[in-house]
Amino acid sequence: MAPDETARPSGGVQLLVPRADPAAIDRQVMIALYEVLGELEAERQIAATVEAIALRLIDIRALSQAGRLPDMAPLALAVRVDAERLGLVALGRAAQVLARCAPEGDATAVLAVLSRLLRLGEQALGEILGRAGR
Secondary structure (H helix, E strand, O other): OOOOOEEOOOOOOOEEOOOOOOOOEOHHHHHHHHHHHOHHHHHHHHHHHHHHHHHHHHHHHHHHHOOOHHHHHHHHHHHHHHHHHHOEHHHHHHHHHHHHHHHHOOHHHHHHHHHHHHHHHHHHHHHHHHHHOO
């Protein structure tokens, strides 16, 4: 069974099997950054963007804990822009979804998307930082 399929055990209960969230990095974006900016400037801009994303994710989590869901939307949009700048496709998509659902105040939807956003952020930023240390 594929990881995103459902299973139906006896009794008609449908179990959802979670699928892995790949970091989904468009490596061509990173390659283009290095080609256009040169190694030193690309590394500087990547580091600054990674830091900005990490700080915004911390702020988004804090807003969630404070129950200020609508205030998360502008930060989520900023994460999307920065994620796209680095080719972090899945992170950018999750941030866009959060920006759309946060103003509606649906706590269940926001928490589900936020959980995915934070997981993707950790994976993607970890991969970028791990690669920089090599």
